[in-house]
Amino acid sequence: MKIDVGLLINGTEARFEVEPDERLVDTLREKAGMTGTKIGCGMGECGACSVLMNGKLVPSCLVLTASADGAEIVTVEGLAADGRLSDLQQAFVEEGAIQCGYCTPGMLMAGEYLLSRYKRPTTDQIRNGIAGNLCRCTGYAKIVSAIRKTARKRAVKRSGR
Amino acid sequence: MKIVGKRVERIDAEAKATGRMIYPSDRRLDGMLWVEVVRSAHPHARILSIDTRQAEAVDGVVRVLTARDVPGENAFGIQIQDMPVLCFDRVRYEGDAIALIGAENRQAAREAAALVQVEYEVLEPLTDPDEAMRPGAVALHPDGNILHEGHFNKGDIAEGFARSSVIFENTYEVPMMDHAYLETEAGISYYGEDGTLTVESCGQYIYRDQTQIARALGLSLGEVRVTAPYVGGAFGGKDEITVQIYLALMTYHTRRPAKMVATREESIISHTKRHPARMRFKTGASKSGKLMAVEAYIVSDTGAYASLGGPVLNLMMEHAAGPYLVPNVKVDAYAVYTNNGFSGAFRGFGCTQVCVAIESQMDLMARALKRDRLAFRQDNILHQGDMAGLDYEMKLVVGAEDTIRAARKGKLWRKRKSNRKIPSRVSPSVARHRKRGIGVASQMQGLGLGVGIPDYAEVEVELTRDGKAIAKASTNEIGQGAYTAYAQMTAERLGIDLEQVEIIGADTGVTPDSGTTTASRTTYAVGNAILMTVDKLEKRLAERAGEKTGRLRGGVLCCPSRQVPLGELIDGPSITVRATFHIPVQDREMGDGLPHLLYSYGTHVVLVEVDTLTGEISVEAIEAYLDGGRVIFRTGFEGQSEGGIAQGIGYALFEEVLLNEGHFENTNFNTYIIPSSMDVPVKIKTVPVQVKEASGPYGAKGISETCMVGVTPAILNALQDAIGVRFLRIPVRAEDVLDALEVDEK
Amino acid sequence: MRIKVRVFGNLREMAGAAEMEIDLPDGAAVVDAIGASGLEDRVDVWVLVDGSRAGRGELLRDGAEIVFFQPVGGG
Numbered sequence: 006m007k008i009d010v011g012l013l014i015n016g017t018e019a020r021f022e023v024e025p026d027e028r029l030v031d032t033l034r035e036k037a038g039m040t041g042t043k044i045g046c047g048m049g050e051c052g053a054c055s056v057l058m059n060g061k062l063v064p065s066c067l068v069l070t071a072s073a074d075g076a077e078i079v080t081v082e083g084l085a086a087d088g089r090l091s092d093l094q095q096a097f098v099e100e101g102a103i104q105c106g107y108c109t110p111g112m113l114m115a116g117e118y119l120l121s122r123y124k125r126p127t128t129d130q131i132r133n134g135i136a137g138n139l140c141r142c143t144g145y146a147k148i149v150s151a152i153r154k155t156a157r158k159r160a161v162k163r164s165g166r
Numbered sequence: 167m168k169i170v171g172k173r174v175e176r177i178d179a180e181a182k183a184t185g186r187m188i189y190p191s192d193r194r195l196d197g198m199l200w201v202e203v204v205r206s207a208h209p210h211a212r213i214l215s216i217d218t219r220q221a222e223a224v225d226g227v228v229r230v231l232t233a234r235d236v237p238g239e240n241a242f243g244i245q246i247q248d249m250p251v252l253c254f255d256r257v258r259y260e261g262d263a264i265a266l267i268g269a270e271n272r273q274a275a276r277e278a279a280a281l282v283q284v285e286y287e288v289l290e291p292l293t294d295p296d297e298a299m300r301p302g303a304v305a306l307h308p309d310g311n312i313l314h315e316g317h318f319n320k321g322d323i324a325e326g327f328a329r330s331s332v333i334f335e336n337t338y339e340v341p342m343m344d345h346a347y348l349e350t351e352a353g354i355s356y357y358g359e360d361g362t363l364t365v366e367s368c369g370q371y372i373y374r375d376q377t378q379i380a381r382a383l384g385l386s387l388g389e390v391r392v393t394a395p396y397v398g399g400a401f402g403g404k405d406e407i408t409v410q411i412y413l414a415l416m417t418y419h420t421r422r423p424a425k426m427v428a429t430r431e432e433s434i435i436s437h438t439k440r441h442p443a444r445m446r447f448k449t450g451a452s453k454s455g456k457l458m459a460v461e462a463y464i465v466s467d468t469g470a471y472a473s474l475g476g477p478v479l480n481l482m483m484e485h486a487a488g489p490y491l492v493p494n495v496k497v498d499a500y501a502v503y504t505n506n507g508f509s510g511a512f513r514g515f516g517c518t519q520v521c522v523a524i525e526s527q528m529d530l531m532a533r534a535l536k537r538d539r540l541a542f543r544q545d546n547i548l549h550q551g552d553m554a555g556l557d558y559e560m561k562l563v564v565g566a567e568d569t570i571r572a573a574r575k576g577k578l579w580r581k582r583k584s585n586r587k588i589p590s591r592v593s594p595s596v597a598r599h600r601k602r603g604i605g606v607a608s609q610m611q612g613l614g615l616g617v618g619i620p621d622y623a624e625v626e627v628e629l630t631r632d633g634k635a636i637a638k639a640s641t642n643e644i645g646q647g648a649y650t651a652y653a654q655m656t657a658e659r660l661g662i663d664l665e666q667v668e669i670i671g672a673d674t675g676v677t678p679d680s681g682t683t684t685a686s687r688t689t690y691a692v693g694n695a696i697l698m699t700v701d702k703l704e705k706r707l708a709e710r711a712g713e714k715t716g717r718l719r720g721g722v723l724c725c726p727s728r729q730v731p732l733g734e735l736i737d738g739p740s741i742t743v744r745a746t747f748h749i750p751v752q753d754r755e756m757g758d759g760l761p762h763l764l765y766s767y768g769t770h771v772v773l774v775e776v777d778t779l780t781g782e783i784s785v786e787a788i789e790a791y792l793d794g795g796r797v798i799f800r801t802g803f804e805g806q807s808e809g810g811i812a813q814g815i816g817y818a819l820f821e822e823v824l825l826n827e828g829h830f831e832n833t834n835f836n837t838y839i840i841p842s843s844m845d846v847p848v849k850i851k852t853v854p855v856q857v858k859e860a861s862g863p864y865g866a867k868g869i870s871e872t873c874m875v876g877v878t879p880a881i882l883n884a885l886q887d888a889i890g891v892r893f894l895r896i897p898v899r900a901e902d903v904l905d906a907l908e909v910d911e912k
Numbered sequence: 913m914r915i916k917v918r919v920f921g922n923l924r925e926m927a928g929a930a931e932m933e934i935d936l937p938d939g940a941a942v943v944d945a946i947g948a949s950g951l952e953d954r955v956d957v958w959v960l961v962d963g964s965r966a967g968r969g970e971l972l973r974d975g976a977e978i979v980f981f982q983p984v985g986g987g
Contacts, residue, residue: 035194045348047834101804106645107626133844138842141345141346141812142805145842146740214953244983245984402987621985624964682986748963
């Protein structure tokens with residue numbers, strides 16, 4: 006029994022016919038053709054599937070698409086604009102926060118969510134903000150640096166200096 | 167150096183940051199079948215019958231395959247092909263594959279998998295390697311349950327202990343550990359336009375995968391193509407075959423593309439693990455602080471199938487005496503088959519396990535002798551020209567002492583007295599229950615495959631008329647930064663910008679055989695091969711220019727008398743040359759991969775804090791002093807160290823694959839705990855101790871395993887420093903701390 | 913042509929030796945050297961000729977050095 010669902014993905018409207026038990030991550034990856042969002046565990050523990058849904062960080066492997074009708078979704082594919090990396094993506098690149106890269110999309114979403122809530126996050130707040138995103142390659146150090154660097158840049162921009 | 171040694175941007179960073187990078191699990195093709203594997207419900211059983219009719223009847227199922235559908239050899243395994251592709255008469259671990267489902271969608275495949283009826287005669291699982299070794303134990307394989315054993319004797323061990331004034335004997339237990347890469351085993355397969363059966367997957371040696379697939383399908387090598395350039399983490403867990411043969415089989419039988427992505431549960435159950443081991447170490451040192459004797463008795467649980475259990479045991483033996491000069495060494499080691507999953511390659515490859523033991527023993531002896539723990543190690547450290555534990559010469563430069571000297575100068579060790587104090591910002595009522603300690607560990611790690619098997623890297627470099635270079639190697643970019651390091655070395659050598667270099671990796675149809683992406687070897691092996699190839703290019707171009715010699719610099723051939731633009735020397739768009747570099751080996755062959763010639767070295771210093779009320783352990787700070795020769799990719803080097811630290815913390819404090827009578831108990835991240843951002847220290851310092859290796863490209867070696875191995879014993883040593891408890895078993899959990907403190911109180 | 917042959921690992925049992933010299937007619941290829949060395953031509957018998965991986969059809973020259981081994985290494 007298929008359900009008709011409308012989503013706003015990275016600013017673009019899209020409609021899908023989904024089974025009641027279809028996961029948002031699968032809709033994104035298989036139907037919307039956006040494989041940037043990854044699956045690491047399937048039970049909301051690793052954060053690789055993190056997306057922003059109506060401004061909140063959610064594990065898309067635990068969201069049923071059928072329950073997300075009308076939602077605004079932001080995925081990693083929506084971060085860069087006009088072919089240019091976002092400041093956070095650029096910071097990840099510059100700081101060396103990417104190794105195998107599989108956790109990176111989820112980390113970026115977690116980073117964006119953190120930065121939307123904290124204008125001047127402390128190191129502990131940053132670590133807490135990505136505590137739901139597992140990484141096996143980097144040991145997190147450079148990811149924290151990249152988020153901190155971005156927070157500073159955004160604060161400087163805001164203050165107009 | 168313009169590019170080598172610098173903090174360049176990874177060449178794959180942008181694709182990964184934008185989500186555009188396509189990993190094996192992302193690949194899809196129209197008309198592809200989803201593959202699910204029917205796996206054994208029991209760790210040990212006879213298969214009496216397999217009935218696939220119900221499964222075949224599920225709507226959407228296209229094909230169900232069993233053992234009789236394996237056209238070639240129904241067996242695989244890197245060293246010994248003792249693992250069935252699809253089991254038909256016996257299963258030996260809970261993940262053993264019995265049937266494959268190919269369906270139009272994953273749901274149907276899963277439904278069908280659950281409907282395959284397997285009749286088992288459940289057998290008693292062998293879960294204790296000591297039991298499995300006994301004569302009369304049920305044989306899991308035709309030649310019995312001892313996969314491999316090694317016995318080594320140097321000097322006179324009794325005499326060594328007689329001359330020791332301090333002797334310690336302990337049995338260390340290290341657990342089964344999962345690689346827990348974020349991307350599980352995955353891939354697709356299809357018939358290419360040229361009719362080649364193509365598998366795009368994640369294996370760490372595509373040429374060996376090609377052979378294993380061809381052997382199982384009864385095909386020639388030319389009929390199989392394997393690719394695996396960008397992979398979401400590996401750490402040795404994707405060295406052995408995982409999904410590749412299943413995919414190839416499904417495509418072979420249906421002529422359709424096929425895709426498989428392991429679930430996390432399936433991944434934890436079915437792929438190789440770090441060998442759990444019990445290691446009885448007895449070590450002695452003289453009153454003057456000289457090591458006299460190291461005696462080790464090691465039983466490694468290799469699980470159901472061989473994989474790389476033999477070589478891992480060999481490295482356990484090789485590294486049992488640590489990076490130290492020890493006159494009397496006796497090692498007896500066994501790799502034993504059980505029904506506990508199956509184990510294989512994992513970062514450190516045996517060294518990780520024995521380092522826990524020997525570095526713990528070093529601390530015990532140092533304390534008993536009232537010697538500074540760094541000084542005790544330094545007084546016994548190996549130098550170039552010395553004979554290592556297993557009595558072979560350390561022929562190349564040995565930076566072990568350099569890492570110790572550097573560690574001594576670091577803030578953690580220098581200020582260890584004050585570092586032990588709980589910071590004043592912590593309220594006294596809390597501080598009262600907290601204890602801090604500093605621990606160190608030193609180690610060496612053999613790089614490359616060691617003696618006994620050709621260890622080479624063939625590379626191809628294509629140079630275009632306008633001076634751009636394309637370097638091709640079959641190794642994978644598994645996150646370690648290999649492709650960026652290759653690009654840096656290529657650019658440096660040719661005198662061009664990094665942006666003018668392209669790396670094409672891991673395709674048996676395109677890239678020559680560069681060997682395994684394991685054993686910390688590829689910067690060294692592929693790097694040297696690239697340099698050799700450029701040497702060859704220069705020679706060829708110089709000949710064309712009618713000159714004796716020429717050096718490529720920025721798109722121009724610089725000869726003694728003139729500069730020749732490449733456009734004059736290259737007909738057509740480019741010139742392509744290949745060269746093969748062979749990793750030098752020891753002249754003594756003591757076993758598969760035993761011993762090594764090339765080593766990297768490291769010393770770790772760790773500060774831990776223990777909450778004696780809750781038992782919680784926090785790693786507060788860590789310094790890593792790592793000698794991998796010259797550093798090529800500086801950011802990558804640090805990244806490897808930081809990641810290695812996290813894995814070392816996991817091994818010490820969190821990770822253990824739990825098996826109950828051969829049944830896997832913790833198969834996802836809610837119960838198999840790997841370190842999160844909250845579990846690694848904020849204060850991490852990685853110091854490259856660059857003792858240049860003359861035979862290395864720009865003096866480089868490798869560091870990807872060393873950066874993890876020393877971390878775990880350094881933590882154990884810090885724990886003894888903090889609360890006076892010597893933990894002999896890892897992971898050390900809060901309850902272990904509380905139990906130990908309770909005992910202490912009594 | 914005189915070809916120098918080295919054999920690694922388990923293949924030594926099959927070949928009966930770790931090192932040997934074999935004589936092959938001019939125009940012989942790698943595949944001929946396999947049989948002449950007493951080895952079975954299997955997909956997992958790999959060949960290096962003068963240090964580099966070679967296919968079965970690669971022609972040999974006098975004095976070439978061949979290595980036979982199986983891809984059993986890992987790290």
